[in-house]
Amino acid sequence: MTDAAPAIAAAGLRKSFGALEATRAVSLAVPPGGRHAIIGPNGAGKTTLFNLLSGALRPDQGQVLLGGVDVTREGPDGRARRGLARSFQRNSLFAEMTVAAALMTASAIADGGSAVFWRRFDRDAARAEAAAAIAARVGLADRLEELSGNLAYGAQRQLEIGLALATRPAVLLLDEPTAGMSPEETRAMQDLLAGLPRAITILVIEHDMDVVFDLAERVTVLDYGAVLLEGTPAEIRSSDLVRRRYLGERTQ
Template sequence: MSGALQTIGLSKRFGGLTATDDVSFTLGHGARHALIGPNGAGKTTFINLLTGVLSANEGTILLEGEDVTRMPQQQRARRGLGRTFQINQLFGAMTPVESVGLAVSERMGGGGQFWRRLGKRTDIVDEIVELLRQFRLIEVMDEPTARLPYGKQRLLEIAVALASQPRVLLLDEPAAGVPEAERGELLDTLAALPRDVSILLIEHDMDLVFSFADRISVLVNGALFAEGTPEVMRNDPRVQDVYLGSDNHV
């Protein structure tokens, strides 16, 4: 079965440790797919293989049907693969409008302060403002990122990722570190992400997983353990035993 992103027999070893074990996985077009599993299951390794941070020992990675297995990170990004990180990669001294403007500039082949010249184009200004509005950042658009509440920083990171106009977006624990009082805004914003972007969510927050995903894959010891709809996964006794019924997801 083809999809927006697909792996076939993907494996990664570190010496005698198999971190990713023969994983064949498909992210459907427009999907809202969650990847869950106990700590140490290999989720981050899997994401790093998809994005090119790590090289696979065996297997194939297809992005919109194109083999990107040996492509460097930058080429995968240019072909429409975006991601966020467990710990945000934002520049604390930059404001949200500067961060989003710089991301738009990079997408258009600019760099450095090139984004400032884009301000003369109303279509670019409209795009930046719309992203800031969509991610509830208008009121803080001129504040240094380091001063923003952490939930706003997580929203800004996703906005920056979307500014590159990815076809596939990998969200690596977007709720990590976000205070409970700010999670509602994060959940609502994620639910409103455009459906023309296929999304793989890696997350420990089960409220977020079950409210967001239309399909869930469970990774255990680097191998694909189970997969199905949220309702099926919630009621699968094997999944409850290895993950949902334990403290591993807390």
């Protein structure tokens, strides 16, 4: 029996901005259902890597594969249709909607509908039921009728993940899901991430090492755009190199 193709893989990705090599031959592969974290100092190229994976940026060299299919020449929409989702940024469209309407709209957009017609989908019982289920999954079960823009910061970030889930992704990219959160909000996010179904493969950029070591099976450490080390959380934690170059900055 052969192993299934990685749900998402980067092979030798390079991207320069002028003279700056933001990404230097980065490779990684996440198996279906895997939880893989990317860590590294500010400016290490983590978000650039996500932009290359999502199709927001084209690499100078290298490939992106989804489920074994080379999607390097596909744009963000094509990759989204293949099941790749990135956490939605909060925006004015969703801010003016209730949590329920926002989730139904995200689902309708993923189905090829247009946000303009969201009121029609508002009456779609199946979609409403799915929206309620997603709200429950991201800890917003009792906030369905609240305006998204009125939610507290942590709850807004939970909704962003809900909006991504509403597109029924196979692979979810999360860029610093706990950034700016209080310890309580971070714990709620940690529980949310731990509870996501294994049908979804997760690649997460995260600064909080408790969140990383709790969630991820594999960790890639980026440093100046290159992979410094990849390993299990235990291997990363015990690496003198990583400790000196990265963890040492953040621990006593």
